[in-house]
Amino acid sequence: METKKKTFKGGFVFKGFQGYPLAVVESIGLPETVMYPLLDTKSLNEALVSKGDTVKAGQLLWQNDDVMGSPVIATINGTVKSIKPTMWEGSKVPVITVESDGTEKWTPVKGVTEDLDSLDAADIEETLYFAGVASSGRDGIPTRFNTSPIKSEEVQHLIVKHCESDVYNTDLSVLLRENTLEDFFDGLSLLKKIMPNARVYMAMNRKNPPWIKELSSDLFDEMVLVTPKYPQGQDEILTETVTGMKIPGECTPANASAIVLDVQTVLHVYDAVKTGKPLLEKIITMAGPGFSNRSHVKVRIGTSFDQIVKGRTAGKENRYIINSTMTGSAVSDMAKPLESDCNILIALEEGRVGEIMLWTKPGFRKHSIMNTMANAIFPLAKINNTNMNGEERACLSCGNCYNVCPSGLYPTQLFKYVERDKVDETVMRYGIFKCIDCNLCTYVCTAKIPLSDFMKEGKARLIKDGYASKKEILTSYGLKETE
Amino acid sequence: MRKTQKLLHKVADLKIFSPFKAVFETIDGIVYGTPHVTPGAPHFLDHIEIKRFMIFAVAALIPTTVAAVYFFGLHVLWMIITSYVVGGIVEVSFALIRKREIEEGFLVTGLIFPLILPPTLPLWAVAIGSFFGIMFGKEIFGGTGRNIFNPALVGRLFITMAFPEIMSARWIAPFTDTLTSATPLTVFNGEGTITSLRELLFGIGLQTGAGSMGEVFRIGIIAGGLFLILAKVTDWKIPTFYLGSVALFSWILNMVSPQVAPPAFQLLSGGLLFGAFFMATDPVTTPYTKMGKVIFGVGAGILTVLIRGFAGYAEGVMFSIILMNGMTPLIDHMVMENKYRKSTI
Numbered sequence: 060m061e062t063k064k065k066t067f068k069g070g071f072v073f074k075g076f077q078g079y080p081l082a083v084v085e086s087i088g089l090p091e092t093v094m095y096p097l098l099d100t101k102s103l104n105e106a107l108v109s110k111g112d113t114v115k116a117g118q119l120l121w122q123n124d125d126v127m128g129s130p131v132i133a134t135i136n137g138t139v140k141s142i143k144p145t146m147w148e149g150s151k152v153p154v155i156t157v158e159s160d161g162t163e164k165w166t167p168v169k170g171v172t173e174d175l176d177s178l179d180a181a182d183i184e185e186t187l188y189f190a191g192v193a194s195s196g197r198d199g200i201p202t203r204f205n206t207s208p209i210k211s212e213e214v215q216h217l218i219v220k221h222c223e224s225d226v227y228n229t230d231l232s233v234l235l236r237e238n239t240l241e242d243f244f245d246g247l248s249l250l251k252k253i254m255p256n257a258r259v260y261m262a263m264n265r266k267n268p269p270w271i272k273e274l275s276s277d278l279f280d281e282m283v284l285v286t287p288k289y290p291q292g293q294d295e296i297l298t299e300t301v302t303g304m305k306i307p308g309e310c311t312p313a314n315a316s317a318i319v320l321d322v323q324t325v326l327h328v329y330d331a332v333k334t335g336k337p338l339l340e341k342i343i344t345m346a347g348p349g350f351s352n353r354s355h356v357k358v359r360i361g362t363s364f365d366q367i368v369k370g371r372t373a374g375k376e377n378r379y380i381i382n383s384t385m386t387g388s389a390v391s392d393m394a395k396p397l398e399s400d401c402n403i404l405i406a407l408e409e410g411r412v413g414e415i416m417l418w419t420k421p422g423f424r425k426h427s428i429m430n431t432m433a434n435a436i437f438p439l440a441k442i443n444n445t446n447m448n449g450e451e452r453a454c455l456s457c458g459n460c461y462n463v464c465p466s467g468l469y470p471t472q473l474f475k476y477v478e479r480d481k482v483d484e485t486v487m488r489y490g491i492f493k494c495i496d497c498n499l500c501t502y503v504c505t506a507k508i509p510l511s512d513f514m515k516e517g518k519a520r521l522i523k524d525g526y527a528s529k530k531e532i533l534t535s536y537g538l539k540e541t542e
Numbered sequence: 543m544r545k546t547q548k549l550l551h552k553v554a555d556l557k558i559f560s561p562f563k564a565v566f567e568t569i570d571g572i573v574y575g576t577p578h579v580t581p582g583a584p585h586f587l588d589h590i591e592i593k594r595f596m597i598f599a600v601a602a603l604i605p606t607t608v609a610a611v612y613f614f615g616l617h618v619l620w621m622i623i624t625s626y627v628v629g630g631i632v633e634v635s636f637a638l639i640r641k642r643e644i645e646e647g648f649l650v651t652g653l654i655f656p657l658i659l660p661p662t663l664p665l666w667a668v669a670i671g672s673f674f675g676i677m678f679g680k681e682i683f684g685g686t687g688r689n690i691f692n693p694a695l696v697g698r699l700f701i702t703m704a705f706p707e708i709m710s711a712r713w714i715a716p717f718t719d720t721l722t723s724a725t726p727l728t729v730f731n732g733e734g735t736i737t738s739l740r741e742l743l744f745g746i747g748l749q750t751g752a753g754s755m756g757e758v759f760r761i762g763i764i765a766g767g768l769f770l771i772l773a774k775v776t777d778w779k780i781p782t783f784y785l786g787s788v789a790l791f792s793w794i795l796n797m798v799s800p801q802v803a804p805p806a807f808q809l810l811s812g813g814l815l816f817g818a819f820f821m822a823t824d825p826v827t828t829p830y831t832k833m834g835k836v837i838f839g840v841g842a843g844i845l846t847v848l849i850r851g852f853a854g855y856a857e858g859v860m861f862s863i864i865l866m867n868g869m870t871p872l873i874d875h876m877v878m879e880n881k882y883r884k885s886t887i
Contacts, residue, residue, distance in 0.1 A: 307887075378585060385584045407585055412543060413575020418593035425589035429598065429774050434589075445579040449591025450571055452645060453687030456830040457595065458777055459588075471830060472878070488882045498584040505590050506687070509581075527887050535887040 060275060062282040064265060065300045069465045070288035071499055073226045076426065077440040078348035078406075082230040084237055084355045087369075089163060093135055093361030094396040095155045096147050099126040103142060103153045112139045116165035117337040119189070120155055127205050127542070129194040134339040134359045135159045148391075157361075167335025175245055175333065180211070180252050183332055187253075190331035191338035195324040195399065197294050198313040202253065208313045208541035216302050216317035217250060217257040219279075219325060223264040224291035226384045226443075227346035227405055231270050231322060233355045234342060238326045240273060246329030247278050254318070260301050289385060290497035294319045296465050307536055308495040308518065309529055314538040323402065338399060343367070347384075348443065349377035349406025361396045367404065368393070378445055380405040385498050410446025417448070428459055428503045452506040460500035460510055466493040470500040470510045477517040484526065491517050492532055547574045564637040568644040592686075596649045598775045603653055603820065605762030610755040613716035614661035618755050624665045626652040628672040636681045647686030647693075647826075648676060654820060655694040657756025658813060658860070659701075660712040662721065667705060671697040691867045692827045695860055702860075713752040725753050726811045727856040730803050742810040757816045767819025776823035779835040784818040785809060787843025795847060802851035814846065817859035827867045831877040838873060842866045 097106065100123065107119055114120070114133040122130035137159040145154040168190045172178060184202035187193040193206040201207035201214060221231055235243060251259060258280045263271055265284035275282060283301050285291050295306040297319060304315040312319050323342060330336040340359045347353070351373035358367055364379060379390040381401050414420075422434040426441040434441065460470040468490050476486045491514060500510040521527055533540055543551075547570065553559065554566035572593070580587060611618045629652040637644040655672055675697020680689040702709045713722050726737040743760050752758065770776040788808055795802040808814065822828060822842055829838050842862045849858025 378579075380583075380585050383583075384586055387583060387585070389582065389585065405585075409579055411577055411579060413577055415544075415574060416572070417575045417589075418572075418591060418597060422589060427589040427594075429590050429594075430772075443586045445586055447576050447578040447580060448587050448589050449593065450576055450578075450643065452592045452643075453685065455592065455595070455687050456825045456828075457775075458825065458830060459590070461830070469830065469878070487887055488884075489878065490882065492887050501587070502584045503588050503590070505592055505595050507587065507591060511584075532887050 060277050060279050060282055062275075062284065064284045066286040066288075067291065067296055067300050067465055068467060069463050070224075070286075070291065071428065071463045071503065072288045073224075073426070075438065075441050076226060076348075076443055078346055078350065078353060078443075079227065080230070080344050080346045080353040080355060082233050082355070084233055084342060084357055086357050087367065089135060089159050089161060090359055090362040090366050091159055092140065092363075093157050093159070093359060094363065095120055095131050095133075095157070095361050096145070096396070097121050097131060097153045097155070098147065099123065099128065101150075101152065103144065106142050106153060106155060108139050108142075108155070110139055110142055113137070114139060114157055116339055117168060117190075118166065124205050127194075127208070128199065129188055129191040129206060129338075131155075132189075132191045132337050132339075133157060134337075134361050136162045136164065165336065165339055168331060168337050169335050172333065172335075175249065178249070178252070178332065180255075183249050183253055184211070186332050186335070187328060190327075190336070191399065192324070192327045192331045195327060195338075196318065196320045198311050198318055200250070200253065200320070200324075200328070201318065207318070208311070209316065209318075211253050212256055213316055214254040214257045214318050216260065216298070216312075216315070217254055218260045218262055218297060218301055218312075218317060218319045219247070219322060220262040220292060220297055220319055221264060221267075221270075221322050222262055222285050222292035222297065223267065223287045224285075224289045225403075226289075227344065227403055229323070229342070229344045229402055230355065231267070233344075234322050234326060235270075235273075237342065237357075238329065242329045242333070243274075243322065243325055244276055244278055245333065246325040246327075249328055249332050250320075250325065251278065257318070262297055262301055289499060290465055290495070293386070293495060293497055295495040296497070304538070305493070305536055306495070306538070307492045307532055309492060309522075309532055310536070310538055311541075313541050314533060316539060321402070341397075341399065341402070343397070343401060344403040345371065345406070346403060347380075347405040347407050349373075349375055349379075349408050358397055360399050363394050363396050364390050364404070365393045367397065368406070372406070375406075376409045376411075377406040378409055380407065384443075385502065386496065408444040410444035413446060428463070447507055449507050451508060454506050454508060457505045459503040459505060463499050463503050465497060465499070466490070466495060468493055470494075470514060473517060474508060474510050474513040477513045477520075482517055482520045482524070482526075486517055487521060487526055491521070492527065494518065543577060544574065550574075561638060564642065564644050565634060571643075592646050593649075595775060596646045598770065598773055599650045599820070600653055602766035602770045602775075603650075603657065603756075605766055606657060606756045606759055606816070607653065609759030609762050610657065610661070613758055614714065614755055615719075618656070618661060620665060621656040621659065621663065621668045621755075622653065624668045625656045625672045628669045629655070629676045632673055632676045632681060636677075636685070640685075642685070645686040647680065651676060651680070651693045654756075655697050658694060658698050658754045658816065658821075660709065660714075661752070661755040662712045662714055663701075663708060667701055667708060670704075671701040673697075674700040687826055689826060690870070691864055692821055692824050695821060695864050695867075698860060699864060715752045716758060722752065725856065726807075727803075727850065730807070730811070731856045734800070736803070736807050737811065739806055739810055742807075753811075754813055754816070757813045760810060760815050763815045763819055767815070767823075770819070770823070776819075776825070777835060779832065780822050780828060780839045781818045783836050783839025784822055784843050784846075785814070787840040788814060788846055791844055791847045792851075795851060799851065802847060808847065808850070812850070812857045813859040817863055821859075822863050822866075827870060829870050829874045829877070831874050831881075833881075834870070834873045834877045837877070838866050838870065841869070
């Protein structure tokens, strides 16, 4: 194994905020009801169960090999209360509601295997598919089922990431205390079996030396020590940092024959194959000043957010955000269930009341790219709520946006083109497709201009007006087309 | 929302105040901060905003301003107040006519403008300069962020042209009240004498001449300029390349022609330091590209040395920065075209 320090130009370090979670895992017990939206179908008849049926945790609820992804599986034991079409992010999809019977047991996917070495790739892939693990991560885990846009043999780079570059991150010690380090390595060798041609990387926060030492193993071809600055953890930038291949925003690592997974997914792989445990529960990091007590919790997938945050909100008016304060979406309805792609749940207080004479105060508790209101030196926890912290003004060309841009763009200039309706070859030549939607330009903007929204609009319009197609983008960046 | 804020909104909603909506909005923004929340990702934003950005520049100017009042007396204070009042009136009336929000740019312009004037200038001249600078340097282009030329320099250029006699013979040395037309630069142009560099640096004991009220206390200017760079409000490139190219070209030209002053004197005399740290770093009127900043600094440096050495004016900083301001869009365009000349996606 070789160890290399790698990083990218630009980016921004988030540190010293309010509301970091404790490194402990709590259980919130079994939920009373769980919901499973069948997002990839419109037909009620496709569900494999019907109302009143008894289901076991691990049982298949829906399966369609024509659609990319894993089957939907039940995560608790109980009875099907209803299957009805419900409005779900703009379209009607069938939602299965299951009422728990209060038992924790689950049905193994396959026979429990003690001897991991005797398994061949086909066994592992089948287990991962039926355990629901194969659809984890941006591009899924490639198997002989339809779970990923690329095939197993085509994967040349397998990147396991723990960059800790976001505002709130999952604690590695929590994950590796629930399972052990050996489990992680076993999971990794199982993945290596599926993707035999892949070079395996571990992308690790270089400011976490104890774990770097623990994780050093010959299972990795390369240990990449990355600087924990945002957006290092975002797949496009991480792939570029690790492999040197630029991924434009409209593409995924799969186009560069790379698969990016996080540590928890590797542990799920181990659990599924070794003990036959399907993807029933996840460790969710609950962070942010909106929670009264913050920790990591073990939650069954399908539990509604209401049940997850119960007793932690301290009566505040909160906004709940999935995975990242920078790119994640807010939970629109707290009755909605947790889906398997959620790792972090952040609660930020809605800052509807501005602070009096905010702009004259020394910024001891303010997080800012300008580091002299002493905010860089004073170790006081920084305030973060959803207030805009200022009014929108004309662009000053202060330079914050292009100093932090991880793709080396000039967002201020691209914004001016899009704002004035001049969306043509010029913005394309200025590299608008390199934008990976990390939203950092909007974050640091002095004039509070939603720069990243203009970038998204510009890209969408270029594709709509026929200036570029996804295929042309892929060819110009030397990437491969996928399904 | 706070009770007092609700009251303010009620007053602002009265019919007689409807033409003054922008004023109430500004008071609301200054005192209570914004009640708006982020519409989506990113869900929280950096604490930097335009008011905070501007207050940094004002804070960096405090040593210079205090020194100016100390050196030249209370008249300086009146000049600053005049500049702010006139600039404020122009800004507010334009905002009301255009039905836009009042922008914060004049907070800095209103302070920089008097600091680049001779210390005994009559208040009416300050008022005219401030009016002209903010009106024709900024508002007619559309306000802060859209102007081409530095408004403070436009104002000074106007009164230099319109009232040459009061702008050239109104200097005084610190702690004196005898009017003189001799600044260290005019003294050098006339007699070839170089003022002691130590006196220039601290501004105290300047016998041979004086300068604009903000440029005399040079230690304070350097401290303020470094503060702005460390605070990441201004970029280090323009001041570095501006001062560096002045030093380099005056060193070369000084060997060729004695008309050009030697580098150390060039750096410490006139408005060069003030210009390099506070005027050439104005983000709006200088290039945004990294290479453009370098070109801007070097270009302004060459122009300064040439104007000081060979033109009829003893001081060249104002002209060189204004000229380079005018070239800024072109520089940016050329740098961008050069950087992205390949036609790719």
